[in-house]
Amino acid sequence: MIQYVVHRTTRLSRYAVVLWALAIAGLCTMPWWASRAQIGTTTTFLGILALAQMWNLLAGFGGLVSIGQQAFVGLGAYVAVIVALQGGLNVYAAVPLAGIASAVAAWGIAFLVFRLRGAYFGIGTWVVAELLRIVFANTSSLGGGSGVSITSAFAGIGRWQRDAFSLWIAATLGLGAVALVFALLRSPRGLAFGAVRDSEPAAESLGVSARRVKLTLYLISSAGCGMVGALLAISNLRVSPDSAFSVDWTAIMFFSVVIGGIGTIEGPLLGSIIYLTLRQSLAQFGGWYLIILGVCAVLVMRTAPRGLWGVLADRWDIRLFPYDRRVSAEETK
Amino acid sequence: MLGWLDTILQGLMLGGLYALFATGLSLTFGVMRLVNIAHGDFSILAAYIALVVVQWLGWSPFLALLLVVPLMAVVGYVVQTTLLNQTLGPDILPPLLVTFGLSIVLQNGLMEGFSADSRGLSIGALQTASIPLGGGVAVGVFPIITFATAVIVLGAMSWLFHSTTLGRALRATSDDQTTAQLMGIDNRHLYGIAMAISMAVVAIAGVFLAIRTTFDPSVGPARLLYAFEAVIIGGLGSLWGTLAGGMVLGVAQTVGFSLSPAWGIAAGHLAFLLVLILRPNGLFPKTRDA
Numbered sequence: 001m002i003q004y005v006v007h008r009t010t011r012l013s014r015y016a017v018v019l020w021a022l023a024i025a026g027l028c029t030m031p032w033w034a035s036r037a038q039i040g041t042t043t044t045f046l047g048i049l050a051l052a053q054m055w056n057l058l059a060g061f062g063g064l065v066s067i068g069q070q071a072f073v074g075l076g077a078y079v080a081v082i083v084a085l086q087g088g089l090n091v092y093a094a095v096p097l098a099g100i101a102s103a104v105a106a107w108g109i110a111f112l113v114f115r116l117r118g119a120y121f122g123i124g125t126w127v128v129a130e131l132l133r134i135v136f137a138n139t140s141s142l143g144g145g146s147g148v149s150i151t152s153a154f155a156g157i158g159r160w161q162r163d164a165f166s167l168w169i170a171a172t173l174g175l176g177a178v179a180l181v182f183a184l185l186r187s188p189r190g191l192a193f194g195a196v197r198d199s200e201p202a203a204e205s206l207g208v209s210a211r212r213v214k215l216t217l218y219l220i221s222s223a224g225c226g227m228v229g230a231l232l233a234i235s236n237l238r239v240s241p242d243s244a245f246s247v248d249w250t251a252i253m254f255f256s257v258v259i260g261g262i263g264t265i266e267g268p269l270l271g272s273i274i275y276l277t278l279r280q281s282l283a284q285f286g287g288w289y290l291i292i293l294g295v296c297a298v299l300v301m302r303t304a305p306r307g308l309w310g311v312l313a314d315r316w317d318i319r320l321f322p323y324d325r326r327v328s329a330e331e332t333k
Numbered sequence: 334m335l336g337w338l339d340t341i342l343q344g345l346m347l348g349g350l351y352a353l354f355a356t357g358l359s360l361t362f363g364v365m366r367l368v369n370i371a372h373g374d375f376s377i378l379a380a381y382i383a384l385v386v387v388q389w390l391g392w393s394p395f396l397a398l399l400l401v402v403p404l405m406a407v408v409g410y411v412v413q414t415t416l417l418n419q420t421l422g423p424d425i426l427p428p429l430l431v432t433f434g435l436s437i438v439l440q441n442g443l444m445e446g447f448s449a450d451s452r453g454l455s456i457g458a459l460q461t462a463s464i465p466l467g468g469g470v471a472v473g474v475f476p477i478i479t480f481a482t483a484v485i486v487l488g489a490m491s492w493l494f495h496s497t498t499l500g501r502a503l504r505a506t507s508d509d510q511t512t513a514q515l516m517g518i519d520n521r522h523l524y525g526i527a528m529a530i531s532m533a534v535v536a537i538a539g540v541f542l543a544i545r546t547t548f549d550p551s552v553g554p555a556r557l558l559y560a561f562e563a564v565i566i567g568g569l570g571s572l573w574g575t576l577a578g579g580m581v582l583g584v585a586q587t588v589g590f591s592l593s594p595a596w597g598i599a600a601g602h603l604a605f606l607l608v609l610i611l612r613p614n615g616l617f618p619k620t621r622d623a
Contacts, residue, residue, distance in 0.1 A: 067370070067433070116565070127606075131599055131603070134598060137595075138596065254433060287441035290441045291442055
């Protein structure tokens with residue numbers, strides 16, 4: 001008799017759990033054994049990882065190619081500024097607050113930009129981000145166009161603590177983003193996400209509301225980007241509208257996700273590592289690193305649209321974060 | 334009162350420039366559903382090429398157009414046939430990501446080649462010449478030239494689409510690519526032609542922008558946003574709607590500027606969002622042809 005078994009893990013993914021536990025332990029204890037520069041780079045990496053995962057969730061699973069996620073990075077950074085300047089509240093409370101504020105803002109923005117389809121949706125989100133940049137650049141109580149320093153809010157907090165807190169927040173956001181996307185995709189709702197990604201009409205015909213799925217993904221992604229924005233403000237101690245609302249944030253997400261592999265969980269992880277490595281090693285060449293990254297992204301899209309992880313996964317059938325269900329037939333005695 | 338009239342007139346004229354930016358964007362979307370994120374950056378590339386021509390040959394910027402426009406058309410054809418055609422398909426992501434990559438390459442390439450300094454093109458006394466309309470209201474000669482160029486270009490496009498074989502082929506492909514191919518249309522070559530036209534028109538826009546104001550490698554994306562807003566305000570696929578959309582945007586910006594210089598651009602964005610709320614299909618919706 002043949003029995004069908006549904007597999008939701010792979011042997012590799014079960015071993016990988018141990019690796020993740022070690023990685024998390026290593027990251028969280030970094031303030032005690034790593035140098036300041038290493039902690040700073042790791043914090044940046046984890047922030048980029050979170051952004052890449054959030055954009056991948058939106059574009060790779062929701063089919064919503066936003067060019068305006070910097071709207072929420074900027075919004076989150078300014079939530080941190082407001083919390084820091086107002087006082088009264090612990091400055092680190094800005095991170096969850098930024099998430100909530102970004103989700104609420106995303107709800108309102110969705111009302112506008114969801115009227116646009118496909119590529120025009122992308123440019124529409126960009127317009128909204130630009131509008132927000134102008135609004136914050138003209139709000140003089142928040143520093144206006146030249147930006148604002150929030151160093152004063154950290155008066156009683158030592159440098160070691162600041163670095164450590166930034167790292168731990170970054171670790172929570174970066175690893176949390178991976179875990180959240182993984183959990184979302186494995187949940188019953190994740191089936192609906194995958195269905196909408198693969199075929200909107202087919203998903204609709206089975207009772208999945210594509211609009212609702214897309215709105216959910218948009219809100220989650222925006223909240224995530226907002227929290228990373230607050231983290232950036234807290235770790236840089238300075239926020240300016242031009243850099244907080246810069247389209248470069250979307251460019252970073254886009255490079256990391258496309259080069260790594262869109263629509264996978266491992267892809268953005270690999271892509272963020274590649275992005276940061278390239279940025280660090282090409283830093284002395286100024287703008288050339290962006291040109292090289294742009295060319296890399298175009299080449300990857302041309303030759304391997306599913307990114308480097310897509311190539312690796314196809315070649316050796318490796319999955320560190322299996323969220324699909326595989327059926328095998330087994331003989332039972 | 335007359336001050337307002339003056340402001341609105343400037344805005345209407347500015348609309349001509351925005352229509353020049355928007356036409357190419359609308360054309361490639363209409364024919365092959367391609368939104369070129371690097372559209373604005375290509376216009377700035379054209380402005381820099383014109384700058385080189387003006388500096389090396391000592392030509393007037395208008396004369397430089399004779400070189401820049403065909404050159405950009407060739408660039409458009411080559412980029413489309415060698416790079417972008419392969420990305421077209423049911424998935425919107427590849428063309429979007431590739432043109433986004435192109436945009437970043439162009440911006441940083443221009444930055445490396447020409448530095449971040451602001452540049453401009455001069456047309457001498459014509460730059461500031463204006464025609465008084467009485468009562469203190471005057472309209473600049475260059476804005477009139479820009480607007481007239483936009484009308485001529487749109488008229489030429491309209492003629493191309495409705496009275497030529499090429500136009501019929503473009504419209505047929507826009508309506509139904511598969512059937513058009515069955516009728517013997519080589520869609521890859523046709524897409525190249527569409528991108529060539531798009532680049533030729535945006536080259537004019539780029540050079541006119543460079544005459545009107547200063548430019549640097551980073552201003553391309555803002556041009557893309559204005560072009561996009563003009564297209565959406567005018568109504569997707571409507572040729573003359575694009576001009577109307579550009580004029581609405583131009584008026585919103587100049588009126589905004591006159592109220593408060595810091596909020597001029599924001600006023601344009603707000604006008605766009607307002608149209609999106611009130612008339613999501615734009616003022617003159619006509620999604621059929623380009």
